[in-house]
Amino acid sequence: MKYSVVIVGGGSAGISIAARLLRESPSLANQVAIIDPSSKHYYQPLWTLVGGGAAKREVTERDEASVIPEGAVWIQEAVTEFAPADNKVHTAGDKQISYDYLVVAAGIQIDWSKIKGLQETIGKNGVCSNYSFDTVASTWEAIRNFKGGTAIFTQPPNPIKCGGAPQKIMYLADDHFRKANVRTRSQVHFFSATPSIFAVKKYADSLMQVVARKGIETHFKHNLVEVDGEKHEAVFENVDSKERMNVHFDMLHVTPPMSAPDFIKKSPLANKDGWVSVDKHTLQHTEFANVFAAGDCSSLPTSKTGAAIRKQAPVVAENLQSLMRNRPAVHEYDGYTSCPLVTGYGSLILAEFDYNNEPDETFPFDQGKERFSMYLLKKELLPVIYWDGMLKGLM
Numbered sequence: 001m002k003y004s005v006v007i008v009g010g011g012s013a014g015i016s017i018a019a020r021l022l023r024e025s026p027s028l029a030n031q032v033a034i035i036d037p038s039s040k041h042y043y044q045p046l047w048t049l050v051g052g053g054a055a056k057r058e059v060t061e062r063d064e065a066s067v068i069p070e071g072a073v074w075i076q077e078a079v080t081e082f083a084p085a086d087n088k089v090h091t092a093g094d095k096q097i098s099y100d101y102l103v104v105a106a107g108i109q110i111d112w113s114k115i116k117g118l119q120e121t122i123g124k125n126g127v128c129s130n131y132s133f134d135t136v137a138s139t140w141e142a143i144r145n146f147k148g149g150t151a152i153f154t155q156p157p158n159p160i161k162c163g164g165a166p167q168k169i170m171y172l173a174d175d176h177f178r179k180a181n182v183r184t185r186s187q188v189h190f191f192s193a194t195p196s197i198f199a200v201k202k203y204a205d206s207l208m209q210v211v212a213r214k215g216i217e218t219h220f221k222h223n224l225v226e227v228d229g230e231k232h233e234a235v236f237e238n239v240d241s242k243e244r245m246n247v248h249f250d251m252l253h254v255t256p257p258m259s260a261p262d263f264i265k266k267s268p269l270a271n272k273d274g275w276v277s278v279d280k281h282t283l284q285h286t287e288f289a290n291v292f293a294a295g296d297c298s299s300l301p302t303s304k305t306g307a308a309i310r311k312q313a314p315v316v317a318e319n320l321q322s323l324m325r326n327r328p329a330v331h332e333y334d335g336y337t338s339c340p341l342v343t344g345y346g347s348l349i350l351a352e353f354d355y356n357n358e359p360d361e362t363f364p365f366d367q368g369k370e371r372f373s374m375y376l377l378k379k380e381l382l383p384v385i386y387w388d389g390m391l392k393g394l395m
Helices: 012-024 044-051 136-144 165-179 201-214 306-324 372-388
Strands: 002-008 032-035 040-042 061-063 072-075 079-083 088-091 096-104 149-155 186-192 217-220 222-228 233-238 244-248 251-253 291-293 337-344 347-353
Touching: 002 012, 012 032, 012 306, 032 096, 044 136, 044 165, 044 337, 044 372, 096 306, 136 165, 136 251, 149 165, 149 244, 165 186, 165 201, 165 251, 165 337, 186 222, 201 337, 201 347, 291 306, 306 337, 337 372, 347 372
Parallel strands: 002 032, 002 096, 032 072, 096 291, 149 186, 149 251, 186 217
Antiparallel strands: 040 061, 079 088, 088 096, 222 233, 233 244, 337 347
């Protein structure tokens, strides 16, 4: 079977690009194939609020079939191999699918197994994580059942989904601990493998003020490598010295390490780090001109967020259509990304920045300050923009 455009991945990037292509070029109906094995589609940015008890898990999940754009063909299988020299992809069901143009939008892989003992204890013994639909409920369970002691929140080495997410849930937990009158008999620790709290200085300065105000202890360049749930013990490794330290916890929120999907890592499309190698402006593959990538699986040197995808999708769609008309791919992405940094129930710092880690803000006020209005934007407006705008190719 052959299609004009094959899109690998039916997440935020894949659906948005397919919707744009079909909206802007109706003649592509039934010539755009989306390959994805998942039966469900998730709005993952809301999982922070689900883990903090401020949103319902169920509203983040919809049937994948409901978001497939009209005119797209959904092939519900997993891709196992890329053969870009032959313009083909191979699936787990032994299908060979040919294309004129390929878009790789396969997301990021969660490497739960890279932390020893984590899979055996996740969801119990006070160990929780917001990083899957199946585990996010365990976070709120751990927070509301916390009676005092040591609460630890971790962040692995980059790249990960939304670099600010590991600390957002910590601020919500701190708020809840205060409301539940257990904060005075608690210690809250942030262990991060990164050298600072955030990559953009303006927002990092604001976040360090939040940390100081809340009395949170930070430990940078410390990476979680092992968990013993029965003993309530976490093992951290110093990024520089490789020395290890054992830390007791009563609650442990884990952000697991992440990487490019394995089937991309081993493909001819990958760079040395495993990501799909693309030009950071045109999103066109550095070797195969009829291949593009967007979203978390790409080599783009920016934070992996839904907001970044919202700016990348139009560039991919426009450049694809240019190639179809025998014109060069000249539309460019400037690295814009956004991270709505929840700092408590009802407060948020809206970080927006570009490839140079310089603020690239939308609103006519200082977005480095905590605001209730920006919290409402994240909680109420952004999900609507996602489901009814972005996934339909409208914004």
